[in-house]
Amino acid sequence: MxxxxxxxxxxxxxxxxxxxxxxxxxxxxxxxxxxxxxxxxxxxxxxxxxxxxxxxxxxxxxxxxxxxxxxxxxxxxxxxxxxxxxxxxxxxxxxxxxxxxxxxxxxxxxxxxxxxxxxxxxxxxxxxxxxxxxxxxxxxxxxxxxxxxxxxxxxxxxxxxxxxxxxxxxxxxxxxxxxxxxxxxxxxxxxxxxxxxxxxxxxxxxxxxxxxxxxxxxxxxxxxxxxxxxxxxxxxxxxxxxKQYEQYTGNGIRTRYFGHACVLVETNEISLLVDPVVSYDGYENDVPRFTTEHLPDEIDYVLITHNHQDHVLFETLLQLRHRIKNIVVPSSGKGNLQDPNLKLMFKNIGFDNVIELDDMESVELDKCVITGLPFLGEHCDLDVRSKLCVHVNLHNKYKVLFAADSQNIEPKLYERVHNIMGDVDVLFLGMECDGAPLSWLYGPLLPKKADRDKDQSRRLAGSDCNEGMFIVNQFNPKDVFVYAMGLEPWLEFISSIKYTNESRPIVESNLLIEKCRAIGITAERLFGEKTIEYFELPELVNN
Known part of the structure; x- marks a missing residue:
């Protein structure tokens, strides 16, 4: 040049x-x-x-x-x-x-x-x-x-x-x-x-x-x-x-799915990006997708649900760092080997404004409240505290729950949470219900190699149909979106997941979608890209 x-x-x-x-x-x-x-x-x-x-x-x-x-x-x-x-x-x-x-x-x-x-x-x-x-x-x-x-x-x-x-x-x-x-x-x-x-x-x-x-x-x-x-x-x-980014100027709420567990929530006043994992464009591909071009110039809050490599992706986060005003992370167990502190980690790689949340703790903004909710499972029964489901309340009208990869192994927990938080309008639910065994991710941290039968029984798994329906029935959402499945082809190098129609996560999520639709709930397993826009509730437009 x-x-x-x-x-x-x-x-x-x-x-x-x-x-x-x-x-x-x-x-x-x-x-x-x-x-x-x-x-x-x-x-x-x-x-x-x-x-x-x-x-x-x-x-x-x-x-x-x-x-x-x-x-x-x-x-x-x-x-x-x-x-x-x-x-x-x-x-x-x-x-x-x-x-x-x-x-x-x-x-x-x-x-x-x-x-x-x-x-x-x-x-x-x-x-x-x-x-x-x-x-x-x-x-x-x-x-x-x-x-x-x-x-x-x-x-x-x-x-x-x-x-x-x-x-x-x-x-x-x-x-x-x-x-x-x-x-x-x-x-x-x-x-x-x-x-x-x-x-x-x-x-x-x-x-x-x-x-x-x-x-x-x-x-x-x-x-x-x-x-x-x-x-x-x-x-x-x-x-x-x-292409110029089209700022959302409507009076409602626009939610965009970017793939895996990445969701952008926008009003004309605020933007929230959950678990950033963003694909690329500029080459031929078969799957429509949103990219960094579809993100605002400034992202008010990035919300991290838990400390796994498909939810804390440096590849995306470092590219967006200059746009991120605040990053919200779950607090950790303070010093346990298996649960490194996310705030310390982000601070040391150049993120200045990091906010830690505990269970049932909130960031309260004008017309928006972000609350961390308890997160069960998906961590192989280890003492890992750096995990939160995220509840977002916008304008006190639109309530969305990002349950991430939470495995509902104790339904009573969400009954107690519901008693405090009430119903939600939209539920995003992770259903990768097979999950890799304990040693796949945490093996290097174990003092002794886990016995195979024990290793296989402790998995990085999300909810199956029955566990997911407990959450659905508890929070009474109008819309349920199954996500965080690693389905998109651009995620294979991170997730190593390839499903068939017979794969248990596909079978279980299909069953949950059928059950939701049978009781009048809009339900879908997300793939590629998706826009959901609310215009002064309850009108809903799906694109």
Whole structure:
């Protein structure tokens, strides 16, 4: 590009992958303790396995039933590069590996020596690198455990943002990317890797250019684009202005489904975006979808329901950071390994205005109240507190409940919540009722490998038909939308989900939809895009 032509737009299908040592980053790779455990017991184990048996990996990724498994997707090739990456990680992250070893040592210490007597004598036996970072405690049944002073870990050598980089590429297919939890991102001819941490302001500067032209030369300089990649970097930009966002100006409420669990709620005064996971446009595809072009210039509140990688997606959140005025997150258990603090995590990657909510706590605005409700299930029976269903009350006329992936294993809970909150107009309900087993997501955090039968019984599951209908019957919505199913093709690289008509989540959600319609409730399983607009209730228009 000519130096005299600096003002360009970023193309709408430029994607950002946030990486941690070339692995697709998610929240457990930001908090130092969970990052240490995942590096040791996920990343290195997968890479070592690939180096030892690349053909096994190549065969496994071709089998649909193995999608989402711990198999690297490089067709059995690039073995030397994977080995080099593993060696570099062992060298650069030695302190994290030592931290992981110390966590395992502390677990064993407590299991052997904590027998109900005072824990004070055990502090001197805590591994040296953990001293001052942990508190030992018993639960009321004399079961020992420990918690981190997580804020101190973020200010220690164990939080090193030099591990953080970004990868930029043009997305030209919904299925071009490998599953994120099993395949590190090596160099290739379509990707530019930039060694900048997630908190760097150039990310905001760059992605503002999807709507407002910016200084191409300045961005290129900050990102230190190498001479051999200039042509590729040039291809990310255009002189063509994007479509103008059509601000909602009606007197009612417009709700737009963006795929998976991502929903935008707008009035002419406020915008709320739930669990941002947004697709790209600018290439041929078979599924209609909303993209960042359909989001307002300023998003008043982003609402996060829980701390899983398909609901806290850095790829979308970092691109939108410059537009987000406030981000609302569930509070955590304060220091438990399996429940890292979302507020700390967001603050450390450059989000300034983060609001924590507890159960039944509200953010009260003019003509809008956002309330966090209890969230059961989907976390494999672990003590995870960073999860909320979200209740939004707009103009005291339109009440919507985002139940996310909550599994209604105790209907009495929602009876008690209903006694306080009353009926809702619209219910969004997650029904991925199979779910992956405990070890799929939390395995690296477990001191001992879970027995297979126990592992399979504890799952990352949402509600089935019966559990969902309890919620429907309790809150009496006019409309029920099944969502958060991972159905959209552009989500496969995150969710690893492929359904058939016989898949249990499809069967169960079909049954719930039938039951709802039989009692006069509008019901639908969402896919792709959907607009629901209320004009001075109760008139409803579906597009």
């Amino acid at each position: 000519e130096a005299t032509q600096n003002k360009y737009y970023l193309k709408p299908n430029v994607a950002l992958e946030a990486l941690f040592d070339r692995w697709y980053a998610w929240s457990h790779l930001i908090s130092p303790a969970t990052a240490a455990m995942n590096v040791k017991d996920r990343h290195l184990k997968i890479m070592d396995s690939y180096v030892k048996n690349p053909k096994i990996h190549a065969a496994a990724v071709k089998k649909p039933e193995m999608l989402g498994g711990p198999f690297i997707d490089y067709d059995g090739k690039r073995v030397d590069e994977i080995k080099d990456l593993a060696d570099q990680i062992r060298d650069k992250r030695a302190h994290l590996l030592n931290l992981a070893d110390a966590v395992n040592e502390l677990n064993e210490l407590l299991q052997v020596h904590a027998k109900g007597y005072s824990l004070t004598p055990l502090y001197e036996k805590v591994p040296e690198i953990l001293k001052g970072y942990v508190e030992l405690y018993y639960d009321l049944n004399d079961q020992p455990n420990f918690r981190f002073f997580e804020a101190l870990l973020y200010r220690s050598e164990f939080y090193d943002d030099s591990a953080q980089t970004i990868a930029l590429q043009l997305v030209e297919s919904d299925t071009q990317r490998s599953f994120v939890l099993s395949t590190p991102r090596l160099d290739d001819e379509i990707t530019i890797h930039a060694e900048i941490p997630f908190s760097h302001s150039v990310i905001d500067q760059l992605f503002k250019m999807k709507r407002t032209p910016g200084d191409y030369a300045e961005i290129k300089k900050i990102l230190q684009i190498k001479e051999g990649q200039e042509e590729l970097f040039d291809s990310f930009f255009t002189l063509e202005a994007p």
